[in-house]
Amino acid sequence: MKKLSFYLITLFLCIILAGCAETNILDRIGLTTLVGYDIGSEEENIKTTAVIREVSPEFQSNVEVVTAEEATSKGARVKTNRKLSKKIMVGQMRVILFSEEIAKDDIHYFIDAHLENASVSNGVYMAVVEGPMSSLLEYKYENIEDIGQHIYRLLEQNIESEYMISSTLHVVARDYYSAGRNIVMPIIKRDEEFVEISGIAFFKDGNMSGRLSAEDSFFVKIIRDNYKHGNFQTKLKEEDISPSLMKNSFDEIPLAFDTVKTDRKLKLVNSTTPEFDLNITIKGRLLELRSDIDVGNPKIVEELEKGISKNLKKEISRVISIGQKYESDVFGFGESYRSSVRNSKLTPEKWHELFKTMKVNVKVDFKLVRNGVFE
Incomplete structure (x- = not known):
């Protein structure tokens, strides 16, 4: 009897609540x-x-x-x-x-x-x-x-x-x-x-x-986060790569790759300036290469990796400089500064002033994996 009363009361409450709901x-x-x-x-x-x-x-x-x-x-x-x-x-x-x-x-x-x-x-x-x-x-x-x-x-x-x-x-x-x-x-x-x-x-x-x-x-994301996947296209210039690789090409070498894995490490090395070391390691597959470069030759692949690393370093530094010009730290350097400097009492106003003169030492290490695999 008590169980029956309990079920009836519960059912009655559900009906009342349902009737009140919009x-x-x-x-x-x-x-x-x-x-x-x-x-x-x-x-x-x-x-x-x-x-x-x-x-x-x-x-x-x-x-x-x-x-x-x-x-x-x-x-x-x-x-x-x-x-x-x-x-x-x-x-x-x-x-x-x-x-x-x-x-x-x-x-x-x-x-x-x-x-x-x-x-x-x-x-x-x-x-x-x-x-x-x-x-x-x-x-x-x-x-x-x-x-x-x-x-x-x-x-x-x-x-x-x-x-x-x-x-x-x-x-x-x-x-x-x-x-x-x-x-x-x-x-x-x-x-x-x-x-x-x-x-x-x-x-x-x-x-x-x-x-x-x-x-x-691509560069904004790779500066602020670890990149997991996605295709990217770039063009290697004469200043990026050795003359031996450019001899059968035009003034630049267009290529596309996708990233297999990236590892981003940011370290504050000077809190006064401030100054950071930004080390980025990228493992990527070569998807397309508009050149007669022999990607089956390990020595040529090593030169190609150096050229891509140099090109990416230059582009990453360029994007950081543009962020400083706009006084917009979309990369999160300020968060790293705040967590690294004890009692920094960081405010947006204070960081904007520091960010404009901030120095970043960029190092990129690009490695080709399964080179020669094309889509």
Whole structure:
């Protein structure tokens, strides 16, 4: 009898709780997959463009791109709701985009706003848009049905393949609130019927301070993280390689390789300057070589390895110098400084001054494995 009473009470409570819970029936809501932020027509306003997928009772989906302008992002969301027959939900949002104007102004407000929203996943991707936001999101593409989902897949596959730096909300917020690291994001743009990643954006204190080409993402990633996989192309110049290897080539030797394993070691050797030793070991497979070089000859392979090492060292040093020019430590040297110097009391302002004059001794040791294997 007691057991029966217990089960009846439990069932009654479940019914009561289920009745109190807010239900979101799929055909009554619009799922926001992407949100883009731009400067409004009035300077203090925010122009918000949302890509929303609606599902009908017959399970047919429809994608709408809706723009609203208000003083806050929450106000823009309310205004967008007034334009649609279905309630907008952000639980399925996958991408947050910023126009260059917004990115150069300051994005910390948007970082905080989305961190405080429990409905928004910390895994949502963030990126900067080159050119007008409307041109990217409102354009009628011939072969892209859902521009929100398309941009999400574009970022996802390039980040997972390690062709691009990760820029989830979690990573961006971590870098923003770190005293010794700055934000870095992909830049995307529309190129006729395609959407492409065109570069990477460097930030200082939440403001976009400069950009690099998308190809340079390889160097940024290899400086700040251990690289696991992914293809890379470079061109060896005359100053990189011995004259004997250049005799049957033009002024440069194009080649492509993929990385099997990298090992990055960063050490602070002088806290006053400051000065770091950055040692990077790379094991890679040669995928393509536009030259008559005999990669079956061990001595020639050794010369080729030295040439690639020299070339990568030069490019890595170049990218670090550009970061110093933009006053943007997207590499995390400041984090290493803070953990190495006792009672450093590092602040973003203090590190920006040190970072501008920082010295990095770069050493790259590239080794070819299974040389001669081509795709």
